[in-house]
Amino acid sequence: MHSHPLPSYLDPQHPGAWGMYLEQIDRVTPYLGPLSRWVETLKRPKRILIVDVPIELDNGTVAHFEGYRVQHNTSRGPGKGGVRFHQDVTLPEVMALSAWMSVKNAAINLPFGGAKGGIRVDPRTLSRGELERLTRRYTSEIGIIIGPTRDIPAPDVNTNEQIMAWMMDTYSMNEGATATGVVTGKPVALGGSLGRKEATGRGVFTVAQEAALRLGLPLAGARVAVQGLGNVGGVTARLFEQAGAIVVAVQDHAATLYKPAGLGVDALLAHATAQGSVHGFAGAEALPRDDFWRLPCDILIPAALEGQITATNAMHITARLIIEGANGPTTPEADDILAERHVLVVPDVIANAGGVTVSYFEWVQDFSSFFWTEDEINARLVRRMQEAFAAVWETAQTHQVSLRTATFIIACTRMLQARELRGLYP
Numbered sequence: 001m002h003s004h005p006l007p008s009y010l011d012p013q014h015p016g017a018w019g020m021y022l023e024q025i026d027r028v029t030p031y032l033g034p035l036s037r038w039v040e041t042l043k044r045p046k047r048i049l050i051v052d053v054p055i056e057l058d059n060g061t062v063a064h065f066e067g068y069r070v071q072h073n074t075s076r077g078p079g080k081g082g083v084r085f086h087q088d089v090t091l092p093e094v095m096a097l098s099a100w101m102s103v104k105n106a107a108i109n110l111p112f113g114g115a116k117g118g119i120r121v122d123p124r125t126l127s128r129g130e131l132e133r134l135t136r137r138y139t140s141e142i143g144i145i146i147g148p149t150r151d152i153p154a155p156d157v158n159t160n161e162q163i164m165a166w167m168m169d170t171y172s173m174n175e176g177a178t179a180t181g182v183v184t185g186k187p188v189a190l191g192g193s194l195g196r197k198e199a200t201g202r203g204v205f206t207v208a209q210e211a212a213l214r215l216g217l218p219l220a221g222a223r224v225a226v227q228g229l230g231n232v233g234g235v236t237a238r239l240f241e242q243a244g245a246i247v248v249a250v251q252d253h254a255a256t257l258y259k260p261a262g263l264g265v266d267a268l269l270a271h272a273t274a275q276g277s278v279h280g281f282a283g284a285e286a287l288p289r290d291d292f293w294r295l296p297c298d299i300l301i302p303a304a305l306e307g308q309i310t311a312t313n314a315m316h317i318t319a320r321l322i323i324e325g326a327n328g329p330t331t332p333e334a335d336d337i338l339a340e341r342h343v344l345v346v347p348d349v350i351a352n353a354g355g356v357t358v359s360y361f362e363w364v365q366d367f368s369s370f371f372w373t374e375d376e377i378n379a380r381l382v383r384r385m386q387e388a389f390a391a392v393w394e395t396a397q398t399h400q401v402s403l404r405t406a407t408f409i410i411a412c413t414r415m416l417q418a419r420e421l422r423g424l425y426p
């Protein structure tokens, strides 16, 4: 296929998450057969919106923030993906996160494309009122491309169900009709789904069970290290402990803690909620940040940000199994090192898909205005995750590739089949 050179913001040499994603696409292309003629589609987001988000601060001055919404692919359905509030958010990062959402949604076979949004802001510096104004103005600005059948945002790093409620209200006010299906991850009282808050962690734990079973690694007594104790890491750590595993190490933005006898997840989470961090938690050894990657453990769960497991620390990792709760935590170079060292990596695009799976259930429930029980939701979630993991495992065996490339084979095939069937408009 003939194409013009890529514009600078799509630079394949980009060192961050977007470059990582492009490298992952290059690795899967040889397995796509005749569909590889469409692969360029996956290297260019369908639609990118950059918005200025001005708000009045409590002190009367006006501050401007940069916001983004990227719809990477909509061949299989509306865009779907979270919104991140973080001081380091950039356009290429949001592009990569949107692309990973396309892959994830296709891998789980949800009828969605992929999208992602973000604002370059440290929300910890804002009052509640400022945060609400920021969220509402951002929602209004991206309102021209989102909607229940167009693109459906959800929570991500530093966004939560209150922020989803403000987004839903703002969109609804602009539309003149309550549109609960415009975002997922809403409060249950506002059309949210039971089980949504825990869904990503539950999904991470489910694929961990499946992978550990195939490795012959019993979860009871297994030593677990978790980076990031937020929505994803916190729930995952709790489920591991309930299964008899020992959470021996954690790291968040402020501290790294180690306790071989087990940290005690409930007390740790209570401390983190009260103090804003695990820093200062009694009875554990506090270590320098880089030491986290060397600590003795059997299972490692990165559940914070991307680009954490690198060529520098991958050789020190002691775990046999890594389950990617975060999006993009492992660089391609680190992937190669871990493969050589026979460390099994269950990639983000399958491991953390539980959240978007229950988001899909929430969206379906909103459309039908008929709500399911928590048991029903959890059972459907676990079944979907198990089936998706089994398909990925089988594909990896067939082609003798990593679980990441296997997931990309399944997902990219589905996306490009849809592309081919739809044809090019006009």
Ligand code: NAD
Residues within 6 Å of the ligand: 155, 156, 157, 158, 159, 200, 227, 228, 229, 230, 231, 232, 233, 251, 252, 253, 254, 303, 304, 305, 306, 325, 326, 327, 352, 353, 355, 356
């Ligand atoms: P969160 O804001 O609830 O928690 C983030 C955690 O990471 C916090 O404990 C924070 O202290 C920690 N952290 C931040 N910077 C860190 C650093 N430099 N080093 C170590 N720890 C650091 O976010 P979340 O919703 O749990 O998301 C975490 C990851 O999971 C992200 O990559 C996100 O994209 C991904 N994810 C989230 C969901 C979801 O449903 N929330 C779904 C799929 C994937």
